[in-house]
Amino acid sequence: MWDLDGKDYVDHLLGQGPNFFGHAPPTIVEAVSDAIGRGIIFGGQHPLELEAAERMLGVLGWPDLIRFSMTGTEAVQAAIRLARAHTGRSKILRFEGQYHGWLDNVLIRPGTEGWEAASAGQLAADLGESIIIPWNDPERVRREFERSPGQIAAVITEPAMINSGAIPPLEGFLESLRSITAEHGALLIFDEVITGFRLAAGGGAERFGVTPDLATYGKAMAGGVPAAAFAGRGEIMERLASDTNHSGTLNGNALSSAAVIAAMDLIESDPPYERIEDYGTAVMAGIERIAADHGHQMNVHGFPMAFHVSFGKADVTDWRTLQSLDLDQYARFTSALVDAGVWVTGRGVWYSSAAHGASELADVLERFEAAISGWPTG
Secondary structure (H helix, E strand, O other), X not given: OEOOOOOEOEEOOHHHOOOOOOOOOHHHHHHHHHHHOOOOOOOOOOHHHHHHHHHHHHHHOOOOEEEEEOOHHHHHHHHHHHHHHHHOOOEEEEEOOOOOOOXXXXXXXXXXXXXXXXXOXXXXXXXXXXXXXXXXXXXXXXXXXXXXXXXXXXXXXXXXXXXXXXXXOOOOHHHHHHHHHHHOOOEEEEEEOOOEOOOEOOHHHHHHOOOOOEEEEXXXXXXXXXXXXXXXXXHHHHHHHOOOOOOOOOOOOHHHHHHHHHHHHHHHHOOOHHHHHHHHHHHHHHHHHHHHHOOOOEEEEXXXXXXXXXXXXXXXXXXXXXXXXXHHHHHHHHHHHHHHOEEOOOOOEEEOOOOOOHHHHHHXXXXXXXXXXXXXXX
8 A cells, every 4th residue: 555655555454344355456446437337326225235135145144134334334224223113122232342332322431430431422312222241151151131121122232343353252152142132022233344255254143053043244244345244044034024224325236236246255165264364363363472572562453353462461352351551552663654654553462364365464574563663672
């Protein structure tokens, strides 16, 4: 990636995740260019939307029906609404540090008395139906269901906590969510806006072998073109045709649909996952090794396609243990990385794409070393 002064950067931010196939992947550009010449939005279903739906369902494997939106935030809201409609309940159980969009009923930050509204102008009362607890603790989940019998409509979670630290689920945790929700008549929603098509072709559901009732998708599903979706079991999704509203003029527009089809083509015809695993694994190992060579202890954990980097050392299992790392120092170090030609976010998450290869690997490690060699120890 190049800036206006002609300086180049190895991009590990990837537009906050959507550029899973790199910048302007030719297959997706060509598909969108062809679609735009035949109309963008029609006020009704069209063949590209149907094909995109069928292709996504085929790659994912588990859902019966799918519905398109424009952003992950919208998809999450629709899934929550469906869960409440289907169960007749109002409460949503969720987890500390996870991001499910920017709207009033989901945007949170840590406060002096627990989790609170995160933005000026946000209605704090809209968080009143949320139960927010630590992640990776199945017994706490069970206790919350016992404290609120017949009130919890759904548990919503990232199957892997990518947005806030690339934290994997502990063995058995997702399985426990599946069994607890089923036992109590609640739904399990996977927020796969980041993990979908990134951790595997079938997302976190495939990688961890746990099937939710509903799931949301975005980011990688259209290779950088704005698109999102939610999918799930037929008897839940069918409510959209009767009593549960989901609106949006641009939902399923021709450009997004064409991009989704092209992205599914890439995933099925030339699966990038082994290449990304190899590349990301090499970057993760290189960062730890180079940092140690220069007297720094760095914690690198997560997945080759989405990992977290910070100063310090910790066994990170949830948002709270993530805070034991020196996140502030890493945020400051980001400026040195950018100066050295590595484009990353200050919160520590690095994304890898299908477009990264041998030359990017050599450059990113060389530039990381240039940044860390001038960084003070102690």
